Amino acid sequence: xxxxxxxxxxxxxxxxxxxxxxxxxxxxxxxxxxxxxxxxxxxxxxxxxxxxxxxxxxxxxxxxxxxxxxxxxxxxxxxxxxxxxxxxxxxxxxxxxxxxxxxxxxxxxxxxxxxxxxxxxxxxxxxxxxxxxxxxxxxxxxxxxxxxxxxxxxxxxxxxxxxxxxxxxxxxxxxxxxxxxxxxxxxxxxxxxxxxxxxxxxxxxxxxxxxxxxxxxxxxxxxxxxxxxxxxxxx
Amino acid sequence: xxxxxxxxxxxxxxxxxxxxxxxxxxxxxxxxxxxxxxxxxxxxxxxxxxxxxxxxxxxxxxxxxxxxxxxxxxxxxxxxxxxxxxxxxxxxxxxxxxxxxxxxxxxxxxxxxxxxxxxxxxxxxxxxxxxxxxxxxxxxxxxxxxxxxxxxxxxxxxxxxxxxxxxxxxxxxxxxxxxxxxxxxxxxxxxxxxxxxxxxxxxxxxxxxxxxxxxxxxxxxxxxxxxxxxxxxxxxxxxxxxxxxxxxxxxxxxxxxxxxxxxxxxxxxxxxxxxxxxxxxxxxxxxxxxxxxxxxxx
Amino acid sequence: xxxxxxxxxxxxxxxxxxxxxxxxxxxxxxxxxxxxxxxxxxxxxxxxxxxxxxxxxxxxxxxxxxxxxxxxxxxxxxxxxxxxxxxxxxxxxxxxxxxxxxxxxxxxxxxxxxxxxxxxxxxxxxxxxxxxxxxxxxxxxxxxxxxxxxxxxxxxxxxxxxxxxxxxxxxxxxxxxxxxxxxxxxxxxxxxxxxxxxxxxxxxxxxxxxxxxxxxxxxxxxxxxxxxxxxxxxxxxxxxxxxxxxxxxxxxxxxxxxxxxxxxxxxxxxxxxxxxxxxxxxxxxxxxxxxxxxxxxxxxxxxxxxxxxxxxxxxxxxxxxxxxxxxxxxxxxxxxxxxx
Numbered sequence: 001x002x003x004x005x006x007x008x009x010x011x012x013x014x015x016x017x018x019x020x021x022x023x024x025x026x027x028x029x030x031x032x033x034x035x036x037x038x039x040x041x042x043x044x045x046x047x048x049x050x051x052x053x054x055x056x057x058x059x060x061x062x063x064x065x066x067x068x069x070x071x072x073x074x075x076x077x078x079x080x081x082x083x084x085x086x087x088x089x090x091x092x093x094x095x096x097x098x099x100x101x102x103x104x105x106x107x108x109x110x111x112x113x114x115x116x117x118x119x120x121x122x123x124x125x126x127x128x129x130x131x132x133x134x135x136x137x138x139x140x141x142x143x144x145x146x147x148x149x150x151x152x153x154x155x156x157x158x159x160x161x162x163x164x165x166x167x168x169x170x171x172x173x174x175x176x177x178x179x180x181x182x183x184x185x186x187x188x189x190x191x192x193x194x195x196x197x198x199x200x201x202x203x204x205x206x207x208x209x210x211x212x213x214x215x216x217x218x219x220x221x222x223x224x225x226x227x228x229x230x231x232x233x234x235x
Numbered sequence: 236x237x238x239x240x241x242x243x244x245x246x247x248x249x250x251x252x253x254x255x256x257x258x259x260x261x262x263x264x265x266x267x268x269x270x271x272x273x274x275x276x277x278x279x280x281x282x283x284x285x286x287x288x289x290x291x292x293x294x295x296x297x298x299x300x301x302x303x304x305x306x307x308x309x310x311x312x313x314x315x316x317x318x319x320x321x322x323x324x325x326x327x328x329x330x331x332x333x334x335x336x337x338x339x340x341x342x343x344x345x346x347x348x349x350x351x352x353x354x355x356x357x358x359x360x361x362x363x364x365x366x367x368x369x370x371x372x373x374x375x376x377x378x379x380x381x382x383x384x385x386x387x388x389x390x391x392x393x394x395x396x397x398x399x400x401x402x403x404x405x406x407x408x409x410x411x412x413x414x415x416x417x418x419x420x421x422x423x424x425x426x427x428x429x430x431x432x433x434x435x436x437x438x439x440x441x442x443x444x445x446x447x448x449x450x451x452x453x454x455x456x457x458x459x460x461x462x463x464x465x466x467x468x469x470x471x472x473x474x475x476x477x478x479x480x481x482x483x484x485x486x487x488x489x490x491x492x493x494x495x496x497x498x499x500x501x502x503x504x505x506x507x508x509x510x511x512x513x514x515x516x517x518x519x520x521x522x523x524x525x526x527x528x529x530x531x532x533x
Numbered sequence: 534x535x536x537x538x539x540x541x542x543x544x545x546x547x548x549x550x551x552x553x554x555x556x557x558x559x560x561x562x563x564x565x566x567x568x569x570x571x572x573x574x575x576x577x578x579x580x581x582x583x584x585x586x587x588x589x590x591x592x593x594x595x596x597x598x599x600x601x602x603x604x605x606x607x608x609x610x611x612x613x614x615x616x617x618x619x620x621x622x623x624x625x626x627x628x629x630x631x632x633x634x635x636x637x638x639x640x641x642x643x644x645x646x647x648x649x650x651x652x653x654x655x656x657x658x659x660x661x662x663x664x665x666x667x668x669x670x671x672x673x674x675x676x677x678x679x680x681x682x683x684x685x686x687x688x689x690x691x692x693x694x695x696x697x698x699x700x701x702x703x704x705x706x707x708x709x710x711x712x713x714x715x716x717x718x719x720x721x722x723x724x725x726x727x728x729x730x731x732x733x734x735x736x737x738x739x740x741x742x743x744x745x746x747x748x749x750x751x752x753x754x755x756x757x758x759x760x761x762x763x764x765x766x767x768x769x770x771x772x773x774x775x776x777x778x779x780x781x782x783x784x785x786x787x788x789x790x791x792x793x794x795x796x797x798x799x800x801x802x803x804x805x806x807x808x809x810x811x812x813x814x815x816x817x818x819x820x821x822x823x824x825x826x827x828x829x830x831x832x833x834x835x836x837x838x839x840x841x842x843x844x845x846x847x848x849x850x851x852x853x854x855x856x857x858x859x860x861x862x863x864x865x866x867x868x869x870x871x872x873x
Contacts, residue, residue, distance in 0.1 A: 086415050088410070334590055337658060337659055339853055339857070345852070510671050
């Protein structure tokens with residue numbers, strides 16, 4: 001289980017995250033929803049170790065991983081598909097995927113996983129020698145998720161996978177995410193602005209607003225909650 | 236015509252040296268986004284370590300094996316020096332402003348020059364004859380065998396670099412980090428290791444350039460790295476900073492233009508011409524000949 | 534504030550004039566050091582205007598100094614007969630001549646500064662640094678190739694032959710003819726040097742305390758914010774560059790008319806670095822700090838004369854250690870660290 005306790009993140013004098021608590025049980029899909037600037041990306045970046053926390057703790061299976069080197073966090077089995085996809089645009093699709101497997105030493109396993117993500121997103125296999133920058137937005141998102149999967153994570157952090165992608169592709173990608181969770185039992189922490197979509201696939205949800213969790217609950221219950229409906233589902 | 240051919244060979248053998256140094260600038264700039272001003276001094280230290288290693292090994296007869304051993308050892312020495320400089324002077328400034336790092340790099344450059352003067356002596360030293368030069372004529376042009384050695388060795392080294400950068404895991408990581416540092420660290424790529432490896436590659440190429448340069452111009456002194464360093468940087472900008480083939484192209488172009496300036500215009504302008512090229516390229520096409528336009532994130 | 538600084542400026546002018554009356558009784562060695570202190574204050578303060586206040590980074594200040602220096606000593610030698618005939622050789626005649634060459638040298642440097650300032654609009658940090666370095670090197674190489682000002686031999690005066698030929702060296706074929714050697718006149722003294730020290734301090738002080746300057750400084754690290762506040766960063770940057778170059782040119786004129794000999798090597802990259810070290814040691818953007826640093830770094834080499842080979846090593850270490858420990862400079866207080 002990935003657990004966050006009283007996490008605080010500061011940028012200079014700005015307090016971006018003000019003591020949040022979050023639990024992501026093994027095998028579940030947990031979503032963190034909230035509007036732009038609520039601190040969702042900061043939270044994910046802190047989990048991945050690329051920004052320093054100002055207080056609180058992040059533990060994985062009881063082990064404290066707060067402010068650990070990002071390399072160690074990936075090796076422990078937590079990998080991220082970042083907001084804006086951040087594809088290596090000058091590298092080929094294949095090289096992008098191999099960079100996802102950078103921390104791994106088992107060459108055979110990497111080969112198998114390459115086949116696995118290609119079976120999952122056949123579109124990527126067609127583009128294998130193409131540069132990442134030449135892919136469409138949706139393809140880049142597939143690549144970003146696959147690249148994270150190449151590290152063979154137990155916990156997958158997904159930051160805004162629906163952002164800037166054609167609605168039809170969004171549906172496909174979300175279906176894949178659920179299928180992945182069902183077939184491999186991978187734990188997923190999903191950060192989304194599109195609350196409707198996120199709550200429809202998640203087991204549990206947290207609502208983040210200006211650095212604080214203001215609501216949490218089972219996903220289907222949150223989806224019915226009036227406050228949530230008003231603020232995030234556009235009703 | 237024969238003079239023209241000769242100038243071309245002269246230009247290429249000089250340009251190949253600039254290209255080797257320029258590759259180091261381009262690699263470091265690609266990742267850390269600053270001009271490693273001290274890179275020219277690694278070139279100088281390459282020549283001096285070659286000088287002292289030759290003396291240490293009791294080298295006195297020119298031989299290919301001997302030259303290769305000296306080249307390898309000098310490349311290794313400079314790789315270590317390069318990494319040490321990175322760890323001591325640049326690493327603590329990872330989150331500092333670009334200007335701070337630039338000033339530090341200028342400081343390191345001056346420090347190496349003048350400590351060099353103190354340790355090695357300010358007077359020029361004569362570099363041992365690693366390979367005997369044989370002059371021969373092609374189409375009436377006088378060509379030295381050592382010029383060919385420089386060109387061929389540079390080609391071999393550049394292909395070696397290409398193999399490392401394009402085909403190995405760490406090489407791909409270098410490209411990944413310079414492409415997107417955040418994404419690279421999210422993938423668990425150890426950025427510090429990649430930076431160190433970049434300095435290993437860049438410094439050993441600069442050292443090789445120092446040795447090759449000294450084979451053709453065997454008078455070496457602690458300030459010898461300043462101008463080749465600056466010109467190689469200009470070569471990197473000319474080709475498009477961050478771009479590997481660009482660095483090679485830029486190096487060759489600068490080498491040729493410089494040689495032609497000396498040959499057909501006036502030798503006194505040889506050092507000004509590179510700067511004029513720099514200013515023109517920055518005004519006309521700041522991304523360089525092969526560089527792509529990069530959108531700067533706000 | 535304005536009135537106070539004006540009063541301070543005027544009273545310092547009177548003080549400088551009075552001190553100058555007693556300049557003759559100062560030991561010549563100390564006098565030389567004092568003049569160099571003044572010239573270095575002008576150089577460092579003018580570079581600080583560019584590097585410290587506008588966030589640009591120039592590595593070619595010696596080039597501007599060379600322009601001012603060479604142009605002015607060429608004027609005051611080649612046109613010496615004209616100046617002497619027009620204004621006479623008295624104190625006032627010399628003063629008028631010197632003002633003319635000072636302004637000419639400063640203006641020429643400012644024009645070149647404008648030329649360099651234009652690319653600076655588009656270039657940032659590293660690129661600007663290397664471009665200014667390039668400009669300075671080009672200026673030096675061009676001077677090295679100009680026989681009319683002595684080329685790489687340096688320039689100390691001009692022979693004017695009675696048939697009108699003028700040359701910085703004795704001309705062999707004309708050896709028979711009579712000539713007069715016009716050496717560079719020693720116009721620079723305490724008064725002129727510190728007059729310009731006072732002027733540049735007053736100028737920079739007023740510039741950064743103007744509404745415009747304050748607005749610029751408050752947002753200099755963030756050009757987008759500046760533009761959105763309606764501050765024309767381009768205009769401020771160029772005017773800083775041009776006036777910085779003007780005063781560097783003035784420093785060159787003062788140096789030329791004190792040393793009475795200029796060599797292209799006086800204006801190489803190391804000279805530029807020396808000025809940069811003063812600005813960094815004092816703290817970019819801190820006027821008092823930079824002035825103190827200019828004084829210290831003029832005196833320091835005098836003490837280090839016996840170990841002069843260590844001078845550049847000390848400068849280099851100063852740069853590195855300052856950047857690693859106190860990037861704001863010895864006397865700067867603002868901490869200006871920001872993320873890449």
